[in-house]
Amino acid sequence: MWSGRQGRLRPVGCVVEELRCRRREREAALRKARREQQLISKRLLRDDAPEEAEGGCVAVILGETEIQQFLRLAQRGTEEKERERALVSLRRGLQHPETQQTFICSVLDSTLPEHILRLLQPGPKLNLGVAVEFAWCLHYIICSQVNNALLISHGGLSTLGLLLLDMAGAVQRTEDAGLELLACPVLRCVSNLLTEAAVEVLGGQNQLEDDRVVAALFILLQFFLQKQPSLLPEGLWLLNNLTANSPSFCTSLLSMDLIEPLLQLLPVSNVVSQLVLTVLCNVAEKGPAYCQRLWPGPLLSCLIGTLAFPDIEVVGQSLELLQLLFLYRPEAAEDFLQQSGLQVMERHKEEAQLQDRVHALQQLALHR
Structure with missing residues (x-):
């Protein structure tokens, strides 16, 4: 040629x-x-506390003790609002490289990743507010690329993939599920994890069910088109990363x-x-x-x-x-x-x- x-x-x-x-x-x-x-x-799509939106609240660098405290409250807080507030503080702190580095001494090298990922597992007990805050925490950690291989090995992709399936089912059941607030960080997390070189070594793509994930993603794309067009690029970036090196995901697009x-x-x-x-x-x-x-x-x-x-x-x-x-x-x-x-x-x-x-x-x- x-x-x-x-x-x-x-x-x-x-x-x-x-x-x-x-x-x-x-x-x-x-x-x-x-x-x-x-x-x-x-964060997108949702106003934070008024003082943060006005620029009057500067994110504080967190130490190891504070990170551990916020994670304990997020896991074992007696009230949902208490757990959500703890994750808001953690999420703000994780915007700082110093906090991200501390998060590698006290959390990623421990057994905690397995437990904190459970905060995102779909089911009747999933609290949207808590899930949104933790998904943004996870987003900042993944973007900083501190130890994404560990997150993948602990089932991060499979947990997030199941959450995508659950969100797609939810938007089909109700027109105003409010799940676009959760969709943005979750789509980013999955998309960025899929670009890791360690994905192939750890079998990360096998943690996602091909047809189900692609079908769920298109349900969400149609929902975004009608309700939140600004999220369409997030979904399409994920679809790009899914199909870039995977004939099976490309086959799914064609067969469906x-x-x-x-x-x-x-x-x-x-x-x-x-x-x-x-x-x-x-x-x-x-x-x-x-x-x-x-x-x-x-x-x-x-x-x-x-x-x-x-x-x-x-x-x-x-x-x-x-x-x-x-x-x-x-x-x-x-x-x-x-x-x-x-x-x-x-x-x-x-x-x-x-x-x-x-x-x-x-x-x-x-x-x-």
Whole structure:
């Protein structure tokens, strides 16, 4: 197949690997930036205490004794409000690197992780307020990457996966469950844990049930679309991390006919469009059998539509997905030409960031 950069025939596998490596490097930089931003970000979707919202309350650095005290109250407090207040204090303290480091001496090296993860186990005894606060505590710990391998080994992914399933069931039972408050930190926790190198070694992905987690995630995405669109990128980042290195999760998307619901999210925003296209690239790069399930269908006409977007990142990701599709399904290129795709793509040939990809796709479509 043609490569626009070198202008000579190259094996399909080399081109696909080059696209994959380029995307992985780009995503690694984005994930690092997201973790750093999330580590200092304040909570979303819900006002904290008035004094904190006004900036009058500065998070205090906690010592070992205070951390232990707050954890004991969270586990054994006699009242739910008492447990929640303890976790609020802990969550605020964990925004400081010093508190995070202390949390590694007194907690992560002990047997406590097993016990504190029980605060997030779904069931009739799950208290939403306590779960929200602890999920944000866990979020700051995971973002700081102090010892995520230990959290995974203690069943962190399986516990959070079960919680995702429970949340999806809850939003189906009631329209106003208030679970979007819990969904944000839980989605971030699972997404960030899945990027750990230790996941494969520890069998972390096996802690999640493929079909059930993907189905639950799409239920939550539909809920966010209607109730809280700002959470759509959080869910799509998780879907991206699930499908990046897992053919089984990609198969789940196809077998449950979830490509069209995914495509329906494209008009929401540029950020959402880019993440949707990234997930579809994850599917397409898995090979001819996967591309055969992607085309024919609505994908090609949707991609021609996204080529008309003014956002360079969205257009670039569309070009990358089209290149993968044409490499594995050359007959899709003919359909692309018949739908005037080449003319739509021409408008980007002078864009410095897109020139190489536009040229490569032109060569691929015309010399298939």
